[in-house]
Amino acid sequence: MQMNMVAAINNALSQCMEESDRVVLLGEDIGKDGGVFRVTDGLQAKFGENRVIDTPLAESSILGMSIGMALGGLRPVPEIQFAGFMFLGFSQLINHAARYRSRTRSTKPVPMVVRTPVSGGVRTLEHHSDSPEAYYSHIGGLVVVEPSNPYDAKGLLIKSLHMEDPILFLEPTKIYRLFKQDVPDEMYEVPIGKASKVSDGAQLSVITYGTMVPLVKSVVQKKGVSADILDLRTINPLDESAILETARKTGRVLIVHEAELSFGVGAEVAARIAEKAMYDLSAPIMRVASPSLPYPFPGYEQYYVPNELKISQAIDKLLSA
Amino acid sequence: MLKKTFEGFVDYIQVLDEFGTVDKSLLPEDVTDSMILEMYKSMSKARALDAKALSLQRQGRIFTYPPLLGEEASQVGSAMAFRRGDIIVPNYRQHAVFMLRGLPLDRWFVSLRGFEDGAAINGAKDTPVSVPIGTHLPHAVGLAYAEKYKKSGNVVVSYIGDGGTSEGDFYEALNFAGVFKVPLVIIIVNNQWAISVPRRRQSAAQTLAQKAFAAGLKGVQVDGNDVVGMYKVVKDALSAAANNEPTVIECITYRLSMHTTADDPTKYRTDGEVKEWEAKEPLIRVRRYLTSRNLWDDSKEKDMQEEFKKEIDEALAKAEAFKPDPKSIFEHIYSFMPEVLKEEQDAAIAAGFWLDTSSHE
Numbered sequence: 001m002q003m004n005m006v007a008a009i010n011n012a013l014s015q016c017m018e019e020s021d022r023v024v025l026l027g028e029d030i031g032k033d034g035g036v037f038r039v040t041d042g043l044q045a046k047f048g049e050n051r052v053i054d055t056p057l058a059e060s061s062i063l064g065m066s067i068g069m070a071l072g073g074l075r076p077v078p079e080i081q082f083a084g085f086m087f088l089g090f091s092q093l094i095n096h097a098a099r100y101r102s103r104t105r106s107t108k109p110v111p112m113v114v115r116t117p118v119s120g121g122v123r124t125l126e127h128h129s130d131s132p133e134a135y136y137s138h139i140g141g142l143v144v145v146e147p148s149n150p151y152d153a154k155g156l157l158i159k160s161l162h163m164e165d166p167i168l169f170l171e172p173t174k175i176y177r178l179f180k181q182d183v184p185d186e187m188y189e190v191p192i193g194k195a196s197k198v199s200d201g202a203q204l205s206v207i208t209y210g211t212m213v214p215l216v217k218s219v220v221q222k223k224g225v226s227a228d229i230l231d232l233r234t235i236n237p238l239d240e241s242a243i244l245e246t247a248r249k250t251g252r253v254l255i256v257h258e259a260e261l262s263f264g265v266g267a268e269v270a271a272r273i274a275e276k277a278m279y280d281l282s283a284p285i286m287r288v289a290s291p292s293l294p295y296p297f298p299g300y301e302q303y304y305v306p307n308e309l310k311i312s313q314a315i316d317k318l319l320s321a
Numbered sequence: 322m323l324k325k326t327f328e329g330f331v332d333y334i335q336v337l338d339e340f341g342t343v344d345k346s347l348l349p350e351d352v353t354d355s356m357i358l359e360m361y362k363s364m365s366k367a368r369a370l371d372a373k374a375l376s377l378q379r380q381g382r383i384f385t386y387p388p389l390l391g392e393e394a395s396q397v398g399s400a401m402a403f404r405r406g407d408i409i410v411p412n413y414r415q416h417a418v419f420m421l422r423g424l425p426l427d428r429w430f431v432s433l434r435g436f437e438d439g440a441a442i443n444g445a446k447d448t449p450v451s452v453p454i455g456t457h458l459p460h461a462v463g464l465a466y467a468e469k470y471k472k473s474g475n476v477v478v479s480y481i482g483d484g485g486t487s488e489g490d491f492y493e494a495l496n497f498a499g500v501f502k503v504p505l506v507i508i509i510v511n512n513q514w515a516i517s518v519p520r521r522r523q524s525a526a527q528t529l530a531q532k533a534f535a536a537g538l539k540g541v542q543v544d545g546n547d548v549v550g551m552y553k554v555v556k557d558a559l560s561a562a563a564n565n566e567p568t569v570i571e572c573i574t575y576r577l578s579m580h581t582t583a584d585d586p587t588k589y590r591t592d593g594e595v596k597e598w599e600a601k602e603p604l605i606r607v608r609r610y611l612t613s614r615n616l617w618d619d620s621k622e623k624d625m626q627e628e629f630k631k632e633i634d635e636a637l638a639k640a641e642a643f644k645p646d647p648k649s650i651f652e653h654i655y656s657f658m659p660e661v662l663k664e665e666q667d668a669a670i671a672a673g674f675w676l677d678t679s680s681h682e
Contacts, residue, residue: 050470056500058493069463071467092459101653143655240660
């Protein structure tokens with residue numbers, strides 16, 4: 001069936017809840033309201049108030065309570081309304097969700113999937129457009145996933161709910177309703193920790209994820225260049241093999257993400273290529289990202305987020321190097 | 322218009338006073354002399370264990386240790402009220418609770434010797450030590466929600482200090498517990514000091530128990546140095562919690578020792594204050610009571626202490642024989658082994674963790 005990302009995630013949640021009564025959703029406005037982006041629309045009516053729980057407004061306890069639920073044998077799926085508000089619960093993720101398994105030598109894992117909308121491009125108020133994946137990817141023990149299309153969103157979410165790990169599931173707001181795709185009706189899994197080859201090419205490799213995937217695809221198409229496009233899908237743990245493979249193949253690497261440039265995911269990807277595939281490169285690794293400053297108010301958004309021209313110029317520079 | 326929309330009060334309960342006299346009107350029916358004797362033995366064992374740990378830390382045989390001296394009654398009285406199936410979410414000073422919940426002493430020592438392996442208990446529902454203050458209370462709420470969801474009838478009990486009641490997670494957890502009506506008991510161990518900051522600097526509230534009212538929970542105060550009073554209050558709270566009425570219990574006690582072995586309390590409090598509380602400490606009154614009932618004497622005390630010493634020494638020997646496996650630190654991070662982490666593990670193993678061979682076995 002043709003679905004946008006919102007419908008695909010709603011469908012995955014619904015099927016996982018049918019599959020196991022241990023799956024419970026909790027968050028702000030996710031019940032009657034169906035969430036501010038309507039991702040959980042209709043689920044409370046279908047599964048009841050004790051499985052789709054409207055919580056008081058407190059991010060730390062939404063995540064902390066989820067950890068307790070997971071320890072108690074449930075599979076909580078907390079929703080944080082916007083990633084910019086999740087920092088109030090950062091302590092719960094870094095101090096507890098990510099450490100419970102090691103603290104107890106795997107006797108008390110914390111299986112939970114934290115869903116939150118990320119990134120901008122849709123002219124929202126301050127704190128509603130952040131791309132915080134690098135902060136969370138620095139935390140060992142926490143898996144960080146970010147789909148860029150409806151098919152991957154459904155499959156990655158189902159896989160996440162079948163795992164025994166705390167997983168941060170980042171949903172790019174801009175892609176929620178950007179396009180529809182054929183999404184199978186039945187349950188299926190997309191593997192965690194595996195990047196996806198979006199296109200095959202010979203001239204250069206573009207390594208990207210999230211909001212930048214559709215943009216990169218369109219730039220590459222328009223320019224008529226032959227590019228390997230790699231959609232990371234899982235940010236932590238990184239699919240290093242896929243990264244090295246494409247880097248070795250084309251010898252020219254461009255990394256594109258919406259999050260700020262400095263200390264971003266691109267730095268990690270570039271470092272791994274430099275360590276292990278340096279001599280296979282024909283040109284220095286390049287990065288396109290947002291400037292190293294906080295996401296501005298919506299009026300300045302178009303001056304901040306990487307766009308077609310910025311990516312296009314980077315590709316030209318890389319190919320002429 | 323003017324009308325009163327809220328009125329509240331906090332009960333303070335004491336059953337066994339510092340002179341060893343029992344308030345019979347408050348004594349629970351199931352509390353017999355033999356149970357009080359049992360309480361005394363458990364508190365004594367906790368104290369013996371505590372003294373041993375302190376000494377081991379000074380010898381460098383365990384790492385930083387938070388002593389429980391003076392808080393034996395709040396821990397033993399509450400732990401003896403728990404029912405099979407109840408789930409305990411402690412902070413880091415509930416050594417006697419762990420002991421009474423059946424955590425083998427050698428595992429406790431393994432944890433104190435700095436190895437996560439001490440907390441690896443298959444099937445245990447209680448959670449391990451939680452260090453960041455107050456952050457475990459939302460977990461207790463989630464665990465309680467899960468028990469209610471599964472209709473198990475079990476109750477979750479969590480402990481926090483007076484300092485912990487200043488944390489946002491404390492208020493949030495109480496608030497969530499009230500909204501979701503979960504089977505939960507929260508015990509505030511008000512030991513008067515959060516490291517160097519006294520109780521009056523944590524909150525201008527007259528009692529910490531009254532913080533419960535803001536979240537729609539019941540709040541009660543108890544003499545935390547009275548093991549029988551603790552038992553009664555916790556038992557009543559467990560019954561209420563089993564009916565999905567959460568309670569906050571503030572027990573008034575005193576941390577007679579240091580915050581941890583890294584702390585020097587003479588820097589911030591007077592000997593006079595400590596002496597005053599020493600007179601009210603939890604074991605004296607129980608020994609007075611038991612002696613007055615001809616149930617205890619010096620020779621029994623001596624035999625008991627010898628027994629404890631033997632048990633503690635055996636557990637310690639077992640803990641000191643534990644051989645840690647350095648490569649295991651990589652193996653309990655995810656449910657799977659990521660390729661990138663495996664590479665780091667392989668490199669570390671191949672290089673002997675880059676340790677000098679003279680110190681590496």
